[in-house]
Amino acid sequence: MKAARKEAKLTQVQLAERVGIDQSVISSLERGKYRGSSHTVAIAYALGVSPRWLSSGAGEMRETSNVSNLLPRRPAEGNAELIDHEVIEGSEPLRPDEVMLPVFREVEFAAGDGCATQVIENHGAEERFSLPRLSRAGVQPENAALAIVKGDSMCPAINDGATIGIDKGSRSVVDGKIYALDHDGMLRVKRLYRMPLNRVRVVSENSEEYPEEVYSLADPDAPKILGRVFWWENFD
Missing domain, CATH: 1.10.260.40 (lambda repressor-like DNA-binding domains)
Structure with missing residues (x-):
């Protein structure tokens, strides 16, 4: 430097x-x-x-x-501003402003008399991501991972099938922030709010269909925080 x-x-x-x-x-x-x-x-x-x-x-x-x-692009005339895409697809070599990030996935494994689900990072899956996006969010590349949201519990903020970015280095609960959770092998994305006695409120954006839940973080059945969601892709 x-x-x-x-x-x-x-x-x-x-x-x-x-x-x-x-x-x-x-x-x-x-x-x-x-x-x-x-x-x-x-x-x-x-x-x-x-x-x-x-x-x-x-x-x-x-x-x-x-x-x-x-280099940052200059604003276009009027109120529009040109920006680069942040998630990059394709098989071409990485550019200097790109990084490969692991992907959290739900996978099945044998457990007792049947199958169970476990949230596993990477499992052979990686996607390109923009280093400038990580820099703007203050996320270290080694702490970043991606995941795919399933279901409409976080609509309209995060739609079904959207890709999200997770900061694994940020697991302390900040009221109202969105977090990725491993809940008994299920990958969930929710807003969290702290409560007394080491409890936490788990809140869906679509609260009419998905009522909020309350857990004690010391409870073995409580969801495990994978990291804070710092970015998500949205589309109509």
């Missing part, structure tokens, strides 16, 4: 101003105090270098065929 900053003829203060963070963050990263940062992609854009090179040293410092496409 220091080499790229020097080449760009920027001081730590100037780089911090471009990224919108405190100068102390730049200083700590350059001194090796932190191994990574949620601002890595934004810093790479400000320096005009590959995010992959900046974070790991892999590839070229500047990948000219890609870097120009990663």
Whole structure:
């Protein structure tokens, strides 16, 4: 980072101003105090270098065929603004602004006299995702995963079949936020609210058809929090 900053003829203060963070963050990263940062992609854009090179040293410092496409686009005339798609499909090689994320899935396994369901991360499934999206959400790539929502309990906020992004590093309950849950082998997506005595309210967006539930987090039958949902795909 220091080499790229020097080449760009920027001081730590100037780089911090471009990224919108405190100068102390730049200083700590350059001194090796932190191994990574949620601002890595934004810093790479400000320096005009590959995010992959900046974070790991892999590839070229500047990948000219890609870097120009990663810069924020200017607003179009009127009130419309051009934005890039965030989930990328296809079998072409990863771009510097992409990462492969594991996918949570429900799978069946033999249990006693029949079959049971278990929520398993990855299980061989991965999808491309945008590093800028993770950076804007403050999510570390190693803590990110995807899942597919089933059912209409979270409509109209999250529709049946939508892809969601899960921050596995954020499992503390913040009232009203949406979380992915492993509930006895079932993958559920709900809003959570804290209650006294270590209890939690589990609330569906479609509350008319799906009444809220209350659990004690110490109860073995309570849902297990997989992580906070930081992004979801919606469509009509």
